[in-house]
Amino acid sequence: MSNTMTAMVLHRLWVSFLTFIFVSFVVFAITNMLPGDIAEIMLGQAATPEAVAGLREAMHLDEPAILRFLRWLGGLFVGDLGTSLVNRLPVSEMISGRLGNSLKLAAVTTLLSVPVALLLGIASAIWRNSWFDRVVSTLSIAVISVPEFMVATGAVLVFAVYLQWLPALSFANEVTSFTQMLRVYAMPVVALSFVISAQMIRMTRAAVIDTLRTPYVEMALLKGASRSRIVLRHALPNALGPIANAVALSLSYLLGGVIIVETIFNYPGLSKLMLDAVATRDMPLIQSCAMIFCLSYLLLITIADVIAIVSNPRLRK
Amino acid sequence: MKNLVEVMNLHVGAVTDSGRKVEIIRGISFSIAPDEIVALIGESGSGKTTTALTLMGYTRDGCAITGGHVFVDGYEVSAQTEHERANLRGKLVSYVPQSAAAAFNPSQTILTQVIEIAQIHKLGSRDEARRKAIELFRALALPNPETIGDRYPHQVSGGQLQRLAAAMALIGEPKVVIFDEPTTALDVTTQIEVLRAFKKVMQGKRIAGVYVSHDLAVVAQIADRILVLRNGEVQEAGDTRQILHAPAHPYTKTLIAAYEPVRHDRAAADSADAPVLEARNLSAGYGAPGQDGLPVMLAVNDVSFTLKRGSNLGVIGESGCGKSTLARVIAGLLPPARGEVLFNGKALPGLASKRSKEELRHVQIVFQLADTALNPARSVSDILGRPLTFYHGTRGAARNRRIDELMDMVRLPRALKNRLPGELSGGQKQRVNFARALAADPSVVLCDEITSALDTVVAAAVTELLQELQRELGLSYIFISHDLNTVRAICDEVVVMYGGRKVEQLLPGQLDGGARHPYSQLLISSVPQLDPGWLDNLKQNAKIVEQFAHE
Numbered sequence: 052m053s054n055t056m057t058a059m060v061l062h063r064l065w066v067s068f069l070t071f072i073f074v075s076f077v078v079f080a081i082t083n084m085l086p087g088d089i090a091e092i093m094l095g096q097a098a099t100p101e102a103v104a105g106l107r108e109a110m111h112l113d114e115p116a117i118l119r120f121l122r123w124l125g126g127l128f129v130g131d132l133g134t135s136l137v138n139r140l141p142v143s144e145m146i147s148g149r150l151g152n153s154l155k156l157a158a159v160t161t162l163l164s165v166p167v168a169l170l171l172g173i174a175s176a177i178w179r180n181s182w183f184d185r186v187v188s189t190l191s192i193a194v195i196s197v198p199e200f201m202v203a204t205g206a207v208l209v210f211a212v213y214l215q216w217l218p219a220l221s222f223a224n225e226v227t228s229f230t231q232m233l234r235v236y237a238m239p240v241v242a243l244s245f246v247i248s249a250q251m252i253r254m255t256r257a258a259v260i261d262t263l264r265t266p267y268v269e270m271a272l273l274k275g276a277s278r279s280r281i282v283l284r285h286a287l288p289n290a291l292g293p294i295a296n297a298v299a300l301s302l303s304y305l306l307g308g309v310i311i312v313e314t315i316f317n318y319p320g321l322s323k324l325m326l327d328a329v330a331t332r333d334m335p336l337i338q339s340c341a342m343i344f345c346l347s348y349l350l351l352i353t354i355a356d357v358i359a360i361v362s363n364p365r366l367r368k
Numbered sequence: 369m370k371n372l373v374e375v376m377n378l379h380v381g382a383v384t385d386s387g388r389k390v391e392i393i394r395g396i397s398f399s400i401a402p403d404e405i406v407a408l409i410g411e412s413g414s415g416k417t418t419t420a421l422t423l424m425g426y427t428r429d430g431c432a433i434t435g436g437h438v439f440v441d442g443y444e445v446s447a448q449t450e451h452e453r454a455n456l457r458g459k460l461v462s463y464v465p466q467s468a469a470a471a472f473n474p475s476q477t478i479l480t481q482v483i484e485i486a487q488i489h490k491l492g493s494r495d496e497a498r499r500k501a502i503e504l505f506r507a508l509a510l511p512n513p514e515t516i517g518d519r520y521p522h523q524v525s526g527g528q529l530q531r532l533a534a535a536m537a538l539i540g541e542p543k544v545v546i547f548d549e550p551t552t553a554l555d556v557t558t559q560i561e562v563l564r565a566f567k568k569v570m571q572g573k574r575i576a577g578v579y580v581s582h583d584l585a586v587v588a589q590i591a592d593r594i595l596v597l598r599n600g601e602v603q604e605a606g607d608t609r610q611i612l613h614a615p616a617h618p619y620t621k622t623l624i625a626a627y628e629p630v631r632h633d634r635a636a637a638d639s640a641d642a643p644v645l646e647a648r649n650l651s652a653g654y655g656a657p658g659q660d661g662l663p664v665m666l667a668v669n670d671v672s673f674t675l676k677r678g679s680n681l682g683v684i685g686e687s688g689c690g691k692s693t694l695a696r697v698i699a700g701l702l703p704p705a706r707g708e709v710l711f712n713g714k715a716l717p718g719l720a721s722k723r724s725k726e727e728l729r730h731v732q733i734v735f736q737l738a739d740t741a742l743n744p745a746r747s748v749s750d751i752l753g754r755p756l757t758f759y760h761g762t763r764g765a766a767r768n769r770r771i772d773e774l775m776d777m778v779r780l781p782r783a784l785k786n787r788l789p790g791e792l793s794g795g796q797k798q799r800v801n802f803a804r805a806l807a808a809d810p811s812v813v814l815c816d817e818i819t820s821a822l823d824t825v826v827a828a829a830v831t832e833l834l835q836e837l838q839r840e841l842g843l844s845y846i847f848i849s850h851d852l853n854t855v856r857a858i859c860d861e862v863v864v865m866y867g868g869r870k871v872e873q874l875l876p877g878q879l880d881g882g883a884r885h886p887y888s889q890l891l892i893s894s895v896p897q898l899d900p901g902w903l904d905n906l907k908q909n910a911k912i913v914e915q916f917a918h919e
Binding site for chain 1: 421424426428454455456457458459462463465467470471472473474475476484485488489520522536
């Protein structure tokens with residue numbers, strides 16, 4: 052790795068860090084702008100003004116906003132996410148189980164959809180304008196335009212209600228065997244894969260076609276290289292940057308954007324937790340969930356950008 | 369079969385985007401003997417590259433061989449399967465591309481790509497291939513032959529890459545090599561080294577070649593025989609000397625005539641006249657200003673000149689010498705860091721946005737690529753009408769009349785008025801581009817390489833048009849070009865630029881032997897001549913070449 056490349060990667064990481072600080076400020080500001088005094092809500096209408104004032108002091112609510120922000124931010128860095136206002140449990144404890152579930156669902160979906168989407172994207176780029184390419188393109192557009200609640204409810208209707216092959220609800224904690232895991236995850240994973248694969252397929256196809264049209268690919272063909280050699284050695288390495296970005300964008304959807312799928316399959320994930328927290332006005336929980344979603348997004352995009360920098364040959368020494 | 373290559377009645381068809389079928393090669397036949405180099409020459413669209421590529425059984429997207437036979441070394445490549453062709457590509461016939469910079473994969477080292485043919489066709493171990501590659505690098509006079517292969521393509525110069533591409537083509541010891549305009553993208557001083565290297569290797573290894581080019585003078589140095597192509601047909605075929613000295617076909621004659629534009633004698637500008645345009649100590653560049661107040665990347669360095677009314681100033685130099693930046697500074701597209709531009713003795717504001725409409729009207733610029741300079745969504749009459757309304761407030765019937773006049777001036781049929789730029793030929797587009805500048809009724813026109821992207825015959829016609837319009841309208845041109853012949857034909861004075869500096873100012877007569885600066889001498893002596901012995905007899909001072917040629 053050359054010096055310029057190291058410098059660019061470090062710069063990218065620094066920008067990510069600044070973005071993180073900015074995002075946490077926005078999250079904090081927005082949740083604090085919501086109407087209603089937390090102390091009053093917690094103590095109910097019968098509370099005396101003295102009791103409210105006492106609680107406000109205990110919760111540091113009487114301090115200036117900037118001090119509270121810094122205290123909260125400092126807590127984030129050491130893993131102290133605060134205490135739930137509803138059931139007085141540490142937020143980190145409430146989240147940990149749900150985050151595990153969400154990550155599991157995201158991981159299984161990633162393992163299934165990324166290889167399939169990349170293969171389909173690359174294959175349709177190689178055989179562009181063939182019947183195969185047309186079928187894949189049409190299907191991915193169809194899938195993109197059908198809302199996911201349709202896909203999910205349709206799947207429940209067919210596989211759980213009519214065929215009764217799969218359970219309609221997923222309870223991730225009950226999984227004990229591999230077949231059981233397949234049964235529990237099948238529908239949510241397929242529904243999610245449908246949503247995120249379409250974009251990856253189309254972006255991969257476009258990126259690979261771009262490189263297949265370059266003079267160096269024609270040169271490889273005129274050297275007598277086989278189709279697989281042309282794609283693997285010459286086209287793919289140069290399409291890596293755009294592909295990584297498309298994958299990262301699609302995957303970032305898997306933590307924050309899965310609320311519909313989690314609700315329909317009653318999957319105990321993070322999005323559902325956040326939705327419940329909004330219903331009960333549990334500010335520390337809302338803030339923490341929002342921060343986790345933002346952080347996962349930031350992380351994926353940063354990784355994709357670093358891949359793009361490292362795969363750029365012009366930055367090698 | 370005694371010939372190595374035998375092409376018989378070749379037809380290649382293409383399907384356009386709209387689904388229309390067109391025939392781009394219409395019955396071409398020729399043959400190549402072992403160790404003979406045959407040149408395919410013609411303008412763009414004549415089918416020369418398409419024809420050459422059929423020797424590898426390859427046609428570009430949307431094209432296909434629709435008739436005839438192509439035999440190479442006994443194999444009928446036109447009738448082979450894709451797999452059989454892949455077996456011959458690189459091993460029997462190989463290819464040197466027009467732009468090596470684009471044909472090298474940016475993400476692999478040079479050596480990996482140079483020896484790829486040997487690996488694909490299993491022609492020995494990696495070490496053997498490596499040794500052979502280094503031998504070829506040495507034969508092609510590349511610097512550091514042992515280590516140059518470990519670099520990435522963007523780390524070596526254009527001239528070196530072009531020779532590395534030749535090494536890549538020769539590694540599989542082919543019997544035929546296709547050279548597709550391999551020196552067109554290079555500067556003339558670099559071109560000489562590359563041509564010399566090619567010629568030496570091809571003669572040494574006794575390989576047959578197909579040399580595709582639009583430049584007769586380059587072809588004259590390297591080819592044994594020449595095929596003149598036009599519209600997918602052979603116009604004339606013959607020995608190099610016969611084609612150059614006794615062309616039989618009228619088209620060949622125009623090609624050769626166009627190569628040497630005749631100098632039109634004009635009444636010399638009255639030297640008592642005050643200069644219409646003057647540049648005083650112009651410096652300009654790109655990037656943030658450094659400690660001395662000048663930009664980090666200084667592209668124009670302390671350049672001064674005067675342009676007399678009705679006369680023409682040529683600016684010549686190689687890519688990166690700052691000649692286009694100079695035009696941008698004069699036009700107000702880039703503000704000068706130092707110095708000033710005077711029009712009729714009055715200083716012009718540095719930025720076009722600060723100039724008055726009148727000041728803008730008098731100095732017009734015409735860009736090199738009409739393709740990108742004309743809005744593809746506007747018709748010809750819209751393109752010409754806009755400056756008429758902007759500068760003169762002309763509207764309605766008066767505007768239409770003026771558009772007709774402008775089209776007559778640049779010899780465009782009025783029927784093209786409602787066409788879009790995409791529906792015009794390259795020469796027609798450049799005429800529209802020029803007519804747009806004329807619409808402003810300017811005193812000075814900056815012509816930035818306006819004939820460089822055109823075929824020789826078309827370029828000669830455009831040059832002639834410029835001279836005619838000058839006589840009629842009393843224009844002054846600043847003519848920026850790397851093409852010495854064009855500059856010689858129309859300029860009254862010539863500025864030679866190198867590394868952002870004006871190294872010398874010459875009269876056109878001095879271009880032949882009158883230049884004193886070593887760089888001017890090198891540049892002038894590097895322009896290929898139609899004489900086939902020119903390259904072999906050329907003597908250049910190696911020290912000066914090393915000092916100035918952009919390797």
